Amino acid sequence: MKLLCVAFSEAELPVCGGLAASLGAEFDVLLVHGSAGAGYGAAQVMTLGATEAPTADVLAPCVAAAAVGYSHVVAVSSMATKDLMARAAGLVGAAMVTDVVRFEAPNRFVRPILAGSVLATVETLVEPVFLTFRAAGIVPAEAGSAVAVAAAPPLGPELATRVATTVRGGSRPDLAQAKCVVTGGRPLQDAETFERVIGGLADRLGAAVGATRAAVDSGIAPNELQVGQTGKIVAPDLYIAAGVSGSTQHVAGIKDSKAIVAINKDPDAPIFETADLGLVADLFEAIPEIVAKLGPKE
Ligand SMILES: Cc1cc2nc3c(=O)[nH]c(=O)nc-3n(C[C@H](O)[C@H](O)[C@H](O)COP(=O)(O)OP(=O)(O)OC[C@H]3O[C@@H](n4cnc5c(N)ncnc54)[C@H](O)[C@@H]3O)c2cc1C
Numbered sequence: 001m002k003l004l005c006v007a008f009s010e011a012e013l014p015v016c017g018g019l020a021a022s023l024g025a026e027f028d029v030l031l032v033h034g035s036a037g038a039g040y041g042a043a044q045v046m047t048l049g050a051t052e053a054p055t056a057d058v059l060a061p062c063v064a065a066a067a068v069g070y071s072h073v074v075a076v077s078s079m080a081t082k083d084l085m086a087r088a089a090g091l092v093g094a095a096m097v098t099d100v101v102r103f104e105a106p107n108r109f110v111r112p113i114l115a116g117s118v119l120a121t122v123e124t125l126v127e128p129v130f131l132t133f134r135a136a137g138i139v140p141a142e143a144g145s146a147v148a149v150a151a152a153p154p155l156g157p158e159l160a161t162r163v164a165t166t167v168r169g170g171s172r173p174d175l176a177q178a179k180c181v182v183t184g185g186r187p188l189q190d191a192e193t194f195e196r197v198i199g200g201l202a203d204r205l206g207a208a209v210g211a212t213r214a215a216v217d218s219g220i221a222p223n224e225l226q227v228g229q230t231g232k233i234v235a236p237d238l239y240i241a242a243g244v245s246g247s248t249q250h251v252a253g254i255k256d257s258k259a260i261v262a263i264n265k266d267p268d269a270p271i272f273e274t275a276d277l278g279l280v281a282d283l284f285e286a287i288p289e290i291v292a293k294l295g296p297k298e
Pocket of ligand 1: 184185186187211212213214215226227228229230231232242243244245246247248249250253263264265266269281282283284
């Protein structure tokens with residue numbers, strides 16, 4: 001197996017290296033933004049040095065051209081990589097598999113379907129295979145020594161123009177990559193309360209903020225914070241769910257978290273079946289108390 005790992009930033013290299021190491025495969029990287037100091041086991045890093053995130057249609061021809069000679073072209077699962085990799089696979093007539101959680105053979109992969117309640121095993125019939133994989137459970141590779149750098153193939157023509165990019169969530173960690181996530185549900189009432197209570201605890205812990213779909217649909221939290229089957233899949237070391245009922249659709253997005261803590265005033269809430277630690281309490285009393293006990297951030 002020879003992997004090409006498509007990474008949007010250097011932060012994804014440890015997990016790319018970890019995946020390659022777990023498969024005993026050699027790998028190169030196509031890095032969209034920035035430059036790589038260390039390779040995390042990669043033989044070569046092809047850099048694009050893009051300043052703005054290129055749209056998937058612009059990036060796909062570059063990925064397709066770079067794919068020559070590789071058995072697998074892989075990327076960490078996200079909305080952006082599913083869009084990109086499907087287009088690149090289409091350009092070279094390759095197979096495409098999303099959300100791989102296990103490699104059973106070079107052409108056989110396990111991926112969750114039906115909100116994670118069923119694991120499907122799929123086989124691809126052609127090479128290369130384009131796939132996105134879930135980073136949860138992969139042991140990140142060590143930085144290693146400096147890596148050979150080459151220029152990536154050129155970007156394709158622009159078929160659509162990005163009119164505006166709005167970064168929400170400010171300086172908080174990226175939800176999909178964060179080590180700690182604090183999520184709030186429908187009881188948070190409004191955006192201001194959500195930001196004060198959930199955002200306050202998250203900032204104290206250096207955590208990302210997440211939301212349930214009910215919170216998003218009620219206008220309490222922005223869409224990009226939604227966690228679950230139709231939102232982001234997260235796998236932090238610590239997931240704190242406050243005022244979250246624990247629907248199957250929500251749990252589908254959090255069940256790979258290392259530790260789940262639930263704060264819910266209903267002792268029969270389903271979230272307690274998933275949680276490692278449960279606190280039966282009113283979140284509007286419990287969270288300020290937790291923040292007060294943690295004290296000011298150093
Ligand atoms: C096709 C489909 C896809 C979906 N995808 C997703 C998804 O990706 N993510 C997602 O989250 N949902 C998703 N849903 C919606 C999901 O079914 C639930 O409706 C949603 O997760 C419920 O959100 P919630 O827990 O915030 O709200 P609720 O179900 O209203 O639960 C609120 C909880 O807060 C507790 N509570 C109330 N007040 C307090 C308080 N003061 N202190 C402490 N606890 C309190 C209550 O006891 C309750 O358990 C999807 C649904 C469908 C049909």
